[in-house]
Amino acid sequence: MIELITHNTLYSALIALGGLAAVFGAVLGFAAIKFKVEGDPLVDQIDELLPQTQCGQCGYPGCRPYAQAIVDGDAINKCPPGGQTTINSLANLLDVDAPSLDEEHGEESEVKKVAYIREDECIGCTKCIQACPVDAILGAAKQMHTVIASECTGCDLCVEPCPVDCIDMLPLAQEIKDWSWELPQSLPLIATDRTHAADDAEEENAA
Amino acid sequence: MRQIWDIPGGIHPPENKTQSTGDAIANIPLPAEIVLPLNQHIGAPAIPCVAVGDKVLKGQVVAEAQGLVSAPIHASTSGTISAIEQRFIPHPSGMMSDCIVITPDGEDQWTTLHPVPDYKALDHAELVALIRQAGIAGMGGAGFPTAVKLNPRADRKVHTLILNGTECEPYITADDMLMRERADEVVAGTLLLAHILGTPETILIGIEDNKPEAIAAMQAAVDKHAQQSRGIAIDVVSFPTKYPSGGEKQLIQILTGKEVPSGQIPATIGIVVQNVGTAVATYRAVTFGEPLVSRITTVVGETLKQQRNIEVLIGTPVDHVLTLHGYQAEKKSRLIIGGPMMGFTVEHTNIPVVKTTNCILVPSNEEIPPTQPAQACIRCGMCAEACPANLLPQQLFWYSQAEDTEKLEQHNLFDCIECGACSYVCPSNIPLVQYYRASKGTIRQQELAKKQSDRARQRFEFRQERIAKAEAEKEAKRLARKKAAEEAKKKLAAQAGNEPEKNAATSSAAGSTTPVPKTPEQASTGATDTNQLPKLERALSSAKSREERAQQQLAEAKANGEDARIEPLSARLKQAELKVKEAEEKLKAYQQGENLPSSAVPEKLQQKLSLSPRQKAEKNIETLQKRIATAEEKLAEAEQANASTTDALRQGVEKLNQKLAEAQRELEATAEDGITAEKGAAAVDAPTMSAAEIAIAKAQAKAAAQASMSDDEKNQAQIASLQKRLDKARERLAKAEAENNDNIDAFRIGVEKLEAKLAEAQQPQTTP
Numbered sequence: 001m002i003e004l005i006t007h008n009t010l011y012s013a014l015i016a017l018g019g020l021a022a023v024f025g026a027v028l029g030f031a032a033i034k035f036k037v038e039g040d041p042l043v044d045q046i047d048e049l050l051p052q053t054q055c056g057q058c059g060y061p062g063c064r065p066y067a068q069a070i071v072d073g074d075a076i077n078k079c080p081p082g083g084q085t086t087i088n089s090l091a092n093l094l095d096v097d098a099p100s101l102d103e104e105h106g107e108e109s110e111v112k113k114v115a116y117i118r119e120d121e122c123i124g125c126t127k128c129i130q131a132c133p134v135d136a137i138l139g140a141a142k143q144m145h146t147v148i149a150s151e152c153t154g155c156d157l158c159v160e161p162c163p164v165d166c167i168d169m170l171p172l173a174q175e176i177k178d179w180s181w182e183l184p185q186s187l188p189l190i191a192t193d194r195t196h197a198a199d200d201a202e203e204e205n206a207a
Numbered sequence: 208m209r210q211i212w213d214i215p216g217g218i219h220p221p222e223n224k225t226q227s228t229g230d231a232i233a234n235i236p237l238p239a240e241i242v243l244p245l246n247q248h249i250g251a252p253a254i255p256c257v258a259v260g261d262k263v264l265k266g267q268v269v270a271e272a273q274g275l276v277s278a279p280i281h282a283s284t285s286g287t288i289s290a291i292e293q294r295f296i297p298h299p300s301g302m303m304s305d306c307i308v309i310t311p312d313g314e315d316q317w318t319t320l321h322p323v324p325d326y327k328a329l330d331h332a333e334l335v336a337l338i339r340q341a342g343i344a345g346m347g348g349a350g351f352p353t354a355v356k357l358n359p360r361a362d363r364k365v366h367t368l369i370l371n372g373t374e375c376e377p378y379i380t381a382d383d384m385l386m387r388e389r390a391d392e393v394v395a396g397t398l399l400l401a402h403i404l405g406t407p408e409t410i411l412i413g414i415e416d417n418k419p420e421a422i423a424a425m426q427a428a429v430d431k432h433a434q435q436s437r438g439i440a441i442d443v444v445s446f447p448t449k450y451p452s453g454g455e456k457q458l459i460q461i462l463t464g465k466e467v468p469s470g471q472i473p474a475t476i477g478i479v480v481q482n483v484g485t486a487v488a489t490y491r492a493v494t495f496g497e498p499l500v501s502r503i504t505t506v507v508g509e510t511l512k513q514q515r516n517i518e519v520l521i522g523t524p525v526d527h528v529l530t531l532h533g534y535q536a537e538k539k540s541r542l543i544i545g546g547p548m549m550g551f552t553v554e555h556t557n558i559p560v561v562k563t564t565n566c567i568l569v570p571s572n573e574e575i576p577p578t579q580p581a582q583a584c585i586r587c588g589m590c591a592e593a594c595p596a597n598l599l600p601q602q603l604f605w606y607s608q609a610e611d612t613e614k615l616e617q618h619n620l621f622d623c624i625e626c627g628a629c630s631y632v633c634p635s636n637i638p639l640v641q642y643y644r645a646s647k648g649t650i651r652q653q654e655l656a657k658k659q660s661d662r663a664r665q666r667f668e669f670r671q672e673r674i675a676k677a678e679a680e681k682e683a684k685r686l687a688r689k690k691a692a693e694e695a696k697k698k699l700a701a702q703a704g705n706e707p708e709k710n711a712a713t714s715s716a717a718g719s720t721t722p723v724p725k726t727p728e729q730a731s732t733g734a735t736d737t738n739q740l741p742k743l744e745r746a747l748s749s750a751k752s753r754e755e756r757a758q759q760q761l762a763e764a765k766a767n768g769e770d771a772r773i774e775p776l777s778a779r780l781k782q783a784e785l786k787v788k789e790a791e792e793k794l795k796a797y798q799q800g801e802n803l804p805s806s807a808v809p810e811k812l813q814q815k816l817s818l819s820p821r822q823k824a825e826k827n828i829e830t831l832q833k834r835i836a837t838a839e840e841k842l843a844e845a846e847q848a849n850a851s852t853t854d855a856l857r858q859g860v861e862k863l864n865q866k867l868a869e870a871q872r873e874l875e876a877t878a879e880d881g882i883t884a885e886k887g888a889a890a891v892d893a894p895t896m897s898a899a900e901i902a903i904a905k906a907q908a909k910a911a912a913q914a915s916m917s918d919d920e921k922n923q924a925q926i927a928s929l930q931k932r933l934d935k936a937r938e939r940l941a942k943a944e945a946e947n948n949d950n951i952d953a954f955r956i957g958v959e960k961l962e963a964k965l966a967e968a969q970q971p972q973t974t975p
Contacts, residue, residue: 134663175302180645180651
């Protein structure tokens with residue numbers, strides 16, 4: 001038997017490869033059980049990148065469900081609050097081309113908005129409290145409600161249920177502490193650009 | 208001579224320091240109003256503690272510190288609070304912020320001060336509290352609250368105190384003039400700071416060698432102090448001029464050769480650096496009880512007729528200062544708060560001087576021309592050579608343009624001190640520092656947004672969890688209610704006892720024995736019988752469950768020792784057992800009974816299909832008669848038992864009778880077709896027929912005879928039979944009347960009908 005194997009290269013190769021396959025299979029099988037990852041880590045990673053406004057504009061009830069949907073193959077451009085930045089980072093994570101925002105789900109707003117309840121008009125129906133995905137509205141039945149501005153994600157969801165339309169979405173006033181320098185807007189010129197620019201200016205003046 | 212070290216990079220811009228050092232530090236007249244921004248320091252803004260209209264004295268607190276890293280604000284002159292409102296403040300954003308506005312009364316009257324001539328009598332905490340109360344924030348430009356800096360963590364022993372008199376930035380000479388004129392106060396302040404910090408082994412005063420007068424003055428003051436021999440050695444160290452050696456970390460490196468680790472503060476390596484101006488302010492705050500209400504500021508620039516240093520009250524509007532110095536607005540290129548390297552341009556002159564304003568620079572266009580448009584980076588590397596923090600400015604520039612925050616952080620963007628040396632040396636005029644500042648801001652905002660989104664996620668998830676929990680609780684309650692309701696129902700049923708049970712059983716039995724089939728075929732196929740099986744099974748299972756429950760209850764009662772309950776319960780159990788047995792028997796009987804007909808059904812159907820109409824009719828009559836017989840039996844039984852079902856049974860019998868009559872008529876109709884051959888067949892079958900069948904056969908024979916009769920004969924025969932039936936019916940009626948039976952009416956109708964028929968039959972006889 002051993003002679004047969006040693007004399008026949010084909011058999012020895014087959015046995016060697018088969019043996020290796022068996023060993024690696026066992027190791028991999030063991031690793032698959034031992035180092036099994038519970039849940040889908042990709043969902044967490046995507047959820048991490050989403051803005052957590054929980055606004056549901058993507059069509060899913062919250063950011064995590066959308067993260068799950070992306071893992072299941074949904075488009076990554078359905079998040080208006082996150083805007084292009086989020087789309088880009090998602091594209092980066094998933095290694096796909098970054099599409100532009102799907103306008104169907106809403107437009108990216110320039111400024112962060114928070115809900116504001118006109119407290120004189122509030123009738124205390126608690127409808128907005130039930131709608132708020134992050135429990136940022138305070139109040140009780142037949143008592144005036146108010147928005148905890150620092151917790152408000154600006155998701156808009158409380159505006160619709162209000163029977164007396166006393167909720168406004170107001171842009172968050174920029175304060176000095178939130179201010180930061182802006183990137184210089186002027187693109188660096190090269191020498192030829194400058195002469196062209198000068199020519200253009202002259203032409204315009206002539207015209 | 209103490210050893211000094213060098214820092215990497217650095218530049219040598221034109222110093223421009225001589226313009227403002229010609230005159231001594233001056234005082235200026237009071238302005239028309241004093242504007243005190245609530246946030247002149249790093250940290251939380253102060254909270255106003257005065258109201259509009261209040262009279263305040265110089266040095267009185269108008270806004271309290273909020274939180275640990277904060278500083279209070281004092282009225283810098285006596286007067287009236289005229290407003291607390293948004294005003295423009297010296298800030299690169301050019302935005303407005305909350306300010307307390309004081310209209311001075313011109314008296315400049317101090318509030319009651321609490322001087323402490325011998326600070327050594329106070330302990331560390333008291334001194335730090337005094338300094339905090341005095342509202343002192345770093346006077347060098349950053350404005351970090353001094354009290355916080357003087358209160359390092361207990362595990363960090365401060366071994367070196369450095370007084371920063373470097374003032375490396377061009378144009379600014381405030382510290383230079385301070386050291387020249389008030390060297391004694393600087394030394395006194397240094398000793399106080401040293402005392403607060405637990406007397407570090409090394410106390411250094413670092414001054415660049417472009418300030419020989421200041422160095423000389425300081426040396427003299429230190430020598431004087433040494434002569435008084437207080438036992439604390441202070442070293443005045445001068446070192447070569449180079450921008451930005453006045454940066455805290457750079458100065459530490461120059462004087463001690465140590466580097467502050469990235470992202471750490473100097474206290475981690477046992478060093479505290481204070482500006483000389485801060486030292487003086489601290490000294491005055493403790494020794495004379497004077498809070499920080501004024502500072503020395505350099506007012507400089509070619510657009511001014513007079514360039515000098517002034518001691519100016521905090522909150523003095525910049526335009527007031529500029530007007531007093533012969534400001535020519537038309538020559539101005541811009542207004543810079545701070546120096547040309549690290550200062551920022553502001554649009555408005557209606558901003559106040561604050562605690563950190565060390566210079567007001569209003570250069571002409573020739574002096575500091577407007578920035579040239581940026582050109583492409585040629586990767587010359589000069590910025591990297593100039594960087595005092597050993598960073599790679601051009602790499603940072605690329606990543607900043609690409610907004611690659613990850614790479615920026617990898618390249619230690621946050622170690623950039625924003626000194627502007629890289630921008631200064633850039634041959635392409637790229638505003639590098641602006642890129643870094645913008646990127647730092649973006650990263651900070653992103654971090655903040657991340658924190659907020661994490662919080663939002665947490666709140667969202669918590670809410671989901673809470674809702675799910677509430678839902679589950681509701682569901683559990685609902686189920687519990689449902690179960691309780693079911694049990695109550697069962698209990699009620701069980702308590703109602705056997706009576707309704709029996710009724711149900713008998714009624715179901717009656718239902719099975721007196722079916723009301725729609726057609727005779729259906730009845731014969733046993734379609735109704737198949738419904739019977741599940742019913743019986745259900746009855747059995749319910750009986751079983753009742754038995755079980757009874758057992759349980761009994762066991763419980765026994766366990767609890769409720770003797771009173773045991774007897775009725777055991778009785779109930781016995782009853783239940785009996786019921787189960789009964790139900791089982793019924794089911795068994797049914798199953799046995801069903802097995803036969805179910806298998807016989809196709810056969811029966813076959814037979815039926817092969818039957819002639821006449822045979823069919825005969826069969827029909829046969830089954831009907833059978834059913835009538837059983838129904839009548841039942842009726843009799845029911846009457847005997849006086850059960851409530853008697854009426855139903857009786858009606859069933861009647862219906863069957865009607866059906867039978869119909870069937871007989873049908874048979875007559877088929878017989879009229881005149882198939883005589885069948886007569887024989889029927890006769891042959893006769894011996895095997897039952898009594899009813901014989902009767903039918905008789906009827907058939909009669910019908911056959913009728914068929915062979917003439918019309919007259921037929922009629923007569925019919926009349927005869929009708930009269931017979933009528934007689935019978937009348938007899939029945941009479942009997943019923945005698946018994947006072949419920950069905951008299953039915954009988955009577957029957958009699959009437961027969962009479963009508965008889966009349967009809969007799970009519971045609973007379974007409975032809």
